[in-house]
Amino acid sequence: MSAQAGADAVSAASAAAAAATTTDATSAASSAVAHTGFALVVDHIDYIIMVPLVYVSILALLVGIVWRVVTIMRSAPPPYPLRLYPAARNAGLAALGDTFAMPQVRRHRPVFWVFLMLYHAAFILLILGHLDIIPQLRLLPAGSRHMLGAGAVGVAVTLPLLFFLLRRLRSPLREISVPSDYLLLLLLLFLFLFGDMMSWGNSWSPNGFVMTKQAFSKYFDGLSRLTFADPRAVLPGSHYHFAVIHVLLAESFFVLLPFSKIMHTFFSMPINLLRRR
Amino acid sequence: MEAAISGTLKQLFETRLHSAMRLYLDTCARCGVCVEACHVYASMPQARYTAVGRAEVIRKIFKRYFKLEGKIAPWLGEVLTLDDATMDQVSDAAWSCTGCRRCMTFCPFGIDTQLIMSIAKALLIGADKEPKLLTMLADMSIAKSEGIEETKPGFTRAVEDLAPEIRALWPHSKDPVVTVEAEGADVLYVALAGKHSIIPAAAIMNAAGERWTLSVYEAVNFAAFLGDSKKMQLIARRIHDEAVRLKVKEVAIVECGTAFRAMKYMTGVHPFKVVAFVQLISRYLREGRIQLSKGTLKGTLTYHDPCQIARNGGVLEEPRHVIRHLTADFVELRPNRADNWCCGGGGGLVALGESDFRMKSARVKAEQMKASQAAIISTACENCHSQLTDLNEHYGLGMKVEFLSKLVADALMK
Ligand code: HEM
Ligand code: SF4
Ligand code: SF4
Numbered sequence A: 001m002s003a004q005a006g007a008d009a010v011s012a013a014s015a016a017a018a019a020a021t022t023t024d025a026t027s028a029a030s031s032a033v034a035h036t037g038f039a040l041v042v043d044h045i046d047y048i049i050m051v052p053l054v055y056v057s058i059l060a061l062l063v064g065i066v067w068r069v070v071t072i073m074r075s076a077p078p079p080y081p082l083r084l085y086p087a088a089r090n091a092g093l094a095a096l097g098d099t100f101a102m103p104q105v106r107r108h109r110p111v112f113w114v115f116l117m118l119y120h121a122a123f124i125l126l127i128l129g130h131l132d133i134i135p136q137l138r139l140l141p142a143g144s145r146h147m148l149g150a151g152a153v154g155v156a157v158t159l160p161l162l163f164f165l166l167r168r169l170r171s172p173l174r175e176i177s178v179p180s181d182y183l184l185l186l187l188l189l190f191l192f193l194f195g196d197m198m199s200w201g202n203s204w205s206p207n208g209f210v211m212t213k214q215a216f217s218k219y220f221d222g223l224s225r226l227t228f229a230d231p232r233a234v235l236p237g238s239h240y241h242f243a244v245i246h247v248l249l250a251e252s253f254f255v256l257l258p259f260s261k262i263m264h265t266f267f268s269m270p271i272n273l274l275r276r277r
Numbered sequence B: 001m002e003a004a005i006s007g008t009l010k011q012l013f014e015t016r017l018h019s020a021m022r023l024y025l026d027t028c029a030r031c032g033v034c035v036e037a038c039h040v041y042a043s044m045p046q047a048r049y050t051a052v053g054r055a056e057v058i059r060k061i062f063k064r065y066f067k068l069e070g071k072i073a074p075w076l077g078e079v080l081t082l083d084d085a086t087m088d089q090v091s092d093a094a095w096s097c098t099g100c101r102r103c104m105t106f107c108p109f110g111i112d113t114q115l116i117m118s119i120a121k122a123l124l125i126g127a128d129k130e131p132k133l134l135t136m137l138a139d140m141s142i143a144k145s146e147g148i149e150e151t152k153p154g155f156t157r158a159v160e161d162l163a164p165e166i167r168a169l170w171p172h173s174k175d176p177v178v179t180v181e182a183e184g185a186d187v188l189y190v191a192l193a194g195k196h197s198i199i200p201a202a203a204i205m206n207a208a209g210e211r212w213t214l215s216v217y218e219a220v221n222f223a224a225f226l227g228d229s230k231k232m233q234l235i236a237r238r239i240h241d242e243a244v245r246l247k248v249k250e251v252a253i254v255e256c257g258t259a260f261r262a263m264k265y266m267t268g269v270h271p272f273k274v275v276a277f278v279q280l281i282s283r284y285l286r287e288g289r290i291q292l293s294k295g296t297l298k299g300t301l302t303y304h305d306p307c308q309i310a311r312n313g314g315v316l317e318e319p320r321h322v323i324r325h326l327t328a329d330f331v332e333l334r335p336n337r338a339d340n341w342c343c344g345g346g347g348g349l350v351a352l353g354e355s356d357f358r359m360k361s362a363r364v365k366a367e368q369m370k371a372s373q374a375a376i377i378s379t380a381c382e383n384c385h386s387q388l389t390d391l392n393e394h395y396g397l398g399m400k401v402e403f404l405s406k407l408v409a410d411a412l413m414k
Helices: A003-021 A025-032 A037-050 A052-074 A091-101 A103-108 A110-133 A152-168 A179-204 A213-224 A240-259 A261-276 B003-015 B019-027 B039-043 B051-066 B068-072 B084-094 B113-126 B132-146 B148-160 B163-169 B199-207 B222-226 B229-246 B257-266 B277-286 B318-326 B355-361 B363-372 B382-394 B404-411
Strands: B187-191 B212-218 B250-253 B273-276 B301-304 B376-379 B400-403
Touching: A037 A052, A037 A240, A052 A240, A052 A261, A052 B019, A091 A103, A091 A261, A103 A110, A110 A152, A110 A213, A152 A179, A179 A240, A179 A261, A240 A261, A261 B019, B003 B051, B003 B113, B019 B051, B019 B113, B039 B355, B039 B363, B051 B068, B051 B084, B051 B113, B084 B113, B132 B148, B132 B212, B132 B222, B132 B229, B148 B212, B163 B199, B187 B199, B187 B229, B199 B277, B199 B404, B212 B229, B222 B229, B222 B257, B229 B257, B250 B257, B250 B277, B257 B273, B257 B382, B273 B277, B277 B318, B277 B404, B301 B318, B301 B363, B318 B404, B355 B363, B355 B382, B363 B382, B376 B382, B376 B404, B382 B400, B400 B404
Parallel strands: B187 B212, B187 B250, B250 B273, B301 B376, B376 B400
Antiparallel strands: none
């Protein structure tokens, strides 16, 4: 189905769906209006961001990661061992400890360490929280209106990010940092803030965000079943662009990740093995 | 800079891109945890003297020539193009780093700044901008193996002349007091140019009744300072071939950190064991082959762990074991062992002179020495010994700087 046909079919469907499921008359009305001119262009862009680009960016992410890992695996081995002493009794365990507990940071920068651990642990929960929205993978009870952590995971990734950003402004880290360091942090900060708005709205306000977790569940369901349906039909309300921007920022992150220092996610274990083995 | 040269430099860079190097260049989060690890930064707080600051110079060249990012958005990583100004930065980074790898123990990923600096040094050699003295010394070491047959008789005679001084430390030394390249020995001892590196060691090995012989070569590996792995192999190869020819079981390396690490870890596998001389002393004590009297040392003793022997070589407890036999009046430097501050003289800086920089960049070392309140500081590395001696003088610390082997030889129970 072309994007054009999809969008048209869905605008019709969305009117019916909205009338059936939404109690908020204004939201229902806003998606029922047939768009023309500039609004129609925006609809198309929204659709491209919300559906095809999701697949494209995830594919780019996976291909990029594999490519980076393979490049390194195919290089010659180092000419001599790079280990440090005293040697650990079990190099593999020691490297695992380095990767997940970062004892060096705990020792030399305890405050930074607390934020790093909080951030990284919350990031894992954030991934789980998104998987939970896919109906087939549900982790929380079916009727839950909260995202995993009920908004706390969002706080736990956003606050450390602010800390990471602020500490970079102080010397000597400021002199050491390059533009990509700030841009990466800003990208993530905005990505999280848009996510926070939706998740905090649903968990922390009496009537919830305009789009409910159930609504997002339908969107994820469509994505996971490759229906290519326009999510506008299941995501009602005038705040749709918050979701679109959140998704666009996530896609940017996926595409950039293989080129960025976030590759440390995959390199941390092998690189720590070098000093331990 | 001419395009041809920068092309050559790019190729040189590429030859260094093994898997570990790629991991090191790709992974740094610029988190800054390594900042305080470096004694140079701790003594002179400037970003260019941090481990990450140094590595970034190379990383920015890497991005420019080997990464998509450097081609489509060079400003993202503030990439550097290979030109004269960049080469000045490369030189500044490389020759202000002693290769102590203390930063590697701070980094959450364990990034090896010394290894990254080996690219810097390779580029400097490629651009003909390296300190010529080190290259000259490395070349001389290699050339020495070619003319060795002519110099050997003179060397042997000079060594034989040391007999009285060795007998002064260990009177029961049997004739011949020293042999050079004698077949049938168990241990090949590789010394340095000065007789101070031979006399105490000879007395100790004679006291232990060791079947040992002296190498005609010097242990020091100047190419390791240069990060020139090919020459480093050639220099080590001379000793390797000598040891194989003499069929020794063990090669004992004089108190020289770089010589030890280069021989033991950086130049492939050998059919013989490689030990640092302090390990040999520790073994003699354990086996009861030598006894030391505790009365010889006056005043509190401390010990400086040489980076290339301790953190990078794994010889951490043997020196303490030896010291327990020497004196009860011992204090540790703080920090010590793998965490010890570098003396500030490694990476070829002592050989190059660099006195002003060495004194300024090792202020924290001098403070650490002073805080120990020890009267004597011992160590097991020629480079460290020279640097500690200079620091002692420059900062007016009033300490005595000694080789561990010298203290042991003086304390041999006759
Ligand atoms: C899901 C996996 C991971 C993700 C998505 C991730 C992401 C991030 C992000 C976004 C930052 C902030 C960068 C910045 O401050 O500029 C960061 C920082 C850091 N991460 Fe990770 N990381 C992951 C796994 C790991 C692992 C396994 C380690 C193990 C050592 C690690 C160690 C660090 C360190 C040391 C920093 C500090 C960098 C800084 O302040 O800039 N990360 N990580
Ligand atoms: S190896 Fe030593 S001198 Fe070089 S950057 Fe690291 S801490 Fe500093
Ligand atoms: S500690 Fe490691 S990752 Fe952090 S800035 Fe230093 S070298 Fe880079």
